[in-house]
Amino acid sequence: MIALTRRHLAFGLTGFVAGLPGPQALSATWPERPVRLVTPAAPGSSTDLAARLYAERLAATWAQPVMVEPKPGADGVIAVEAMLAAREGHTLMFGPAGVLTVTPLLRERLPFDPKDVVPLSLAASDFLSIAISPALAGISTLRDLVRAGQERPGTLNIAAGLGGLTLALAAFVRAHRLEVMTASYRSPPEAIPDLVAGRLHVLLGPLALVLPLARDGRARVLxxxxxERTPAAPQIPTVIEQGFPELEVEGTLGVFGPGAMPAEARTQIAEAVSRAALEPALVERLRAVGIVARAEPPDAFGQRVDRQRAHWASVARVHGGRLQ
Structure with missing residues (x-):
C-alpha cells in the first residue's frame, strides 16, 4: 500500500512587477494602489507563468502595478496566510483551487478558516498528466502501467504533485492493489532530473513540465x-478514455480574495480577469505549455470549487478521512 507523505515547497521568494499604467482603468476607486498577487506556486512553474501573464494584463486594465509574489510551502497555507494577513484590500491569491478543496483534507489543523477565502474568478485550466521515464520499456498505456506494477510489486517509484494528484494517486493504488514506492519531492520540477535519468519511473504533475521532454524523447506522457484532451497535445488521451476515472483531476487555477472584500470589488476583479482571458497573446502563451485560459464569474467559480471540495472529501473518506 502506498505511504502518503507530506510534500513541502521550499523556494526563494521573488517579486515581479507586471505592466505599466494604461488607459483602461476599470474603476476610479479600486484598485487605489498597487495590487499584490500572491501564489503558492514555485517560480518557473506553470502556475507561476499563468500568474505573471495575468498580472501583465490586469496591470494594464487597472493602471496600477500588479506584483506577483511566490509564497510556496505548506500545501498552499503560506500563500493564503499572506493574503489574509495583508488586510489592506489589495492583496489577492492566484493559484490552484486545491488549496481550498484538498489542503484541509491533508492537514489536521489549518491556521485559517477556508470560509474566509472567497473564489473571485476562474483563470485557467492547468492540464495535469501522468508521465513515465523512457527507462520503462513496453509501457504505452495506463493499463500497461498497472500490469507492470502488479507483475513487479515494490519496484516502481512514483511521485505525485500536491493537491488532488496526491489523493488521486492513493485512489489509483488502492483500486488496483498496487505495491509501489513513493518518492517525495518539494515540488514537481525537482522530480524531472530523476524522471529523465530513470531513477523515478512515474510522475503525476503539470503537463507543462513534461511536454517538452516528451517532444524530444526524454519522457513519455501516458x-x-x-x-478533456489538451489542445497543446490532442493526441494524448485522458484517464477517463483509458478507463481510470479514479485518476481524474481537474487542474483549476483561479483568483481568490479575502472574505471581507466588498461585492463591488469582487465583481470588478472578475470582469478584469475575464477580459484578460480573452487576450490573444495570453491565450497563446498559455496554450503552448498546455494551459487553457478560461474565466468564470464569482458565483459560477464558487460552485465549481464547492463541487471539487465535495469530490475530494468523498475520496478522502475512502482512505479513512484525513490522510495526515
Missing part, C-alpha cells in the same frame, strides 16, 4: 488527468 494521459492527461483533466476531463
Amino acid at each position: 494521459a492527461v488527468t483533466n476531463p
Whole structure:
C-alpha cells in the first residue's frame, strides 16, 4: 500500500512587477494602489507563468502595478496566510483551487478558516498528466502501467504533485492493489532530473513540465488527468478514455480574495480577469505549455470549487478521512 507523505515547497521568494499604467482603468476607486498577487506556486512553474501573464494584463486594465509574489510551502497555507494577513484590500491569491478543496483534507489543523477565502474568478485550466521515464520499456498505456506494477510489486517509484494528484494517486493504488514506492519531492520540477535519468519511473504533475521532454524523447506522457484532451497535445488521451476515472483531476487555477472584500470589488476583479482571458497573446502563451485560459464569474467559480471540495472529501473518506 502506498505511504502518503507530506510534500513541502521550499523556494526563494521573488517579486515581479507586471505592466505599466494604461488607459483602461476599470474603476476610479479600486484598485487605489498597487495590487499584490500572491501564489503558492514555485517560480518557473506553470502556475507561476499563468500568474505573471495575468498580472501583465490586469496591470494594464487597472493602471496600477500588479506584483506577483511566490509564497510556496505548506500545501498552499503560506500563500493564503499572506493574503489574509495583508488586510489592506489589495492583496489577492492566484493559484490552484486545491488549496481550498484538498489542503484541509491533508492537514489536521489549518491556521485559517477556508470560509474566509472567497473564489473571485476562474483563470485557467492547468492540464495535469501522468508521465513515465523512457527507462520503462513496453509501457504505452495506463493499463500497461498497472500490469507492470502488479507483475513487479515494490519496484516502481512514483511521485505525485500536491493537491488532488496526491489523493488521486492513493485512489489509483488502492483500486488496483498496487505495491509501489513513493518518492517525495518539494515540488514537481525537482522530480524531472530523476524522471529523465530513470531513477523515478512515474510522475503525476503539470503537463507543462513534461511536454517538452516528451517532444524530444526524454519522457513519455501516458494521459492527461483533466476531463478533456489538451489542445497543446490532442493526441494524448485522458484517464477517463483509458478507463481510470479514479485518476481524474481537474487542474483549476483561479483568483481568490479575502472574505471581507466588498461585492463591488469582487465583481470588478472578475470582469478584469475575464477580459484578460480573452487576450490573444495570453491565450497563446498559455496554450503552448498546455494551459487553457478560461474565466468564470464569482458565483459560477464558487460552485465549481464547492463541487471539487465535495469530490475530494468523498475520496478522502475512502482512505479513512484525513490522510495526515
